[in-house]
Amino acid sequence: xxxxxxxxxxxxxxxxxxGWAVRLLVATPTHEHRDPQLLRRWxxxxxxxxxxxxxxxxxxxxxxxxxxxxxxxxARYTSRPPTVELYTDTIDLAxxxxxxxxxxxWYPTGSVRAAALAHEAVHVHLHHGPAKAALxxxxxxxxxxxxxxxxxxxxxxxxxVAAHAYARTVCGLGRSPLLLTAALAAEAEGTPTPPPxxxxxxxx
Numbered sequence: 359x360x361x362x363x364x365x366x367x368x369x370x371x372x373x374x375x376x377g378w379a380v381r382l383l384v385a386t387p388t389h390e391h392r393d394p395q396l397l398r399r400w401x402x403x404x405x406x407x408x409x410x411x412x413x414x415x416x417x418x419x420x421x422x423x424x425x426x427x428x429x430x431x432x433a434r435y436t437s438r439p440p441t442v443e444l445y446t447d448t449i450d451l452a453x454x455x456x457x458x459x460x461x462x463x464w465y466p467t468g469s470v471r472a473a474a475l476a477h478e479a480v481h482v483h484l485h486h487g488p489a490k491a492a493l494x495x496x497x498x499x500x501x502x503x504x505x506x507x508x509x510x511x512x513x514x515x516x517x518x519v520a521a522h523a524y525a526r527t528v529c530g531l532g533r534s535p536l537l538l539t540a541a542l543a544a545e546a547e548g549t550p551t552p553p554p555x556x557x558x559x560x561x562x
Contacts, residue, residue, distance in 0.1 A: 370540050371461070371533070375526070376401055378536035379519040386515035400497050404516040405534075407496045408480070408523030411489070416479035418442045427451065427546075432539070433474040435481055442478045444471060448542065455541050464532030473525040473535045480524040484517055493520060 373381075379401035383389050389397060418440035426432060426445020432452070434443045452470045456462055465473075484490045497513050519536075526534045 370537060370544065375534040375536060376405060378534060378540060379405055382519060382536065383515045388514050400513050400516055401519055403497050404493065404519035405523040407493050408520030409527045411480060411524050413528050414479045414483040416442060416475055418482065420444060422446050433478050435478045442475060444474055449474060451545065452538055452542055455545060459541060465538060469529050469531060470538065473529045473531060476525040476528050477521045477535065480521045481517065493517065
């Protein structure tokens with residue numbers, strides 16, 4: 359679960375979850391010249407797919423450590439041995455940003471850690487089961503055509519969008535973790551955290 363690049367602006371919450379998903383795809387190599395409407399369609403399909411996934415247990419070993427802010431990570435999965443690394447410094451900063459921006463209704467206390475863990479768990483699920491092929495079919499991107507046979511293609515970044523949507527859903531968040539990663543990127547760029555926006559939840 360990485361920190362998403364954010365525009366230098368305080369009203370990050372004005373961009374909805376699909377908008378942040380589109381921005382993630384735009385920033386992903388191979389999509390530089392894609393039609394914006396196609397990227398939006400893929401973003402919505404990946405978001406819908408992730409939100410509809412059944413809960414997945416994290417069977418990997420969980421290790422908590424510092425150093426995430428330097429790496430731009432909330433969490434990371436490594437396969438040998440299966441381990442999810444949770445970066446406590448990034449998670450702690452995210453909790454402070456949630457309070458400062460008045461987003462606690464969207465991200466209840468402790469939910470940042472839970473979302474990071476859920477995000478990595480579904481990455482493991484997508485890599486090691488039929489769900490990966492199902493995501494490709496949901497996206498509808500054709501990479502190979504042999505007569506009447508169509509081969510579903512890989513869409514870079516779509517799995518990340520799906521993982522964020524899954525974490526939002528299973529953790530009961532009001533907004534995608536993508537918004538929170540963008541807020542942390544703004545912090546790293548020196549954009550000041552504004553006082554809590556009283557009306558933000560009603561406007562979005």
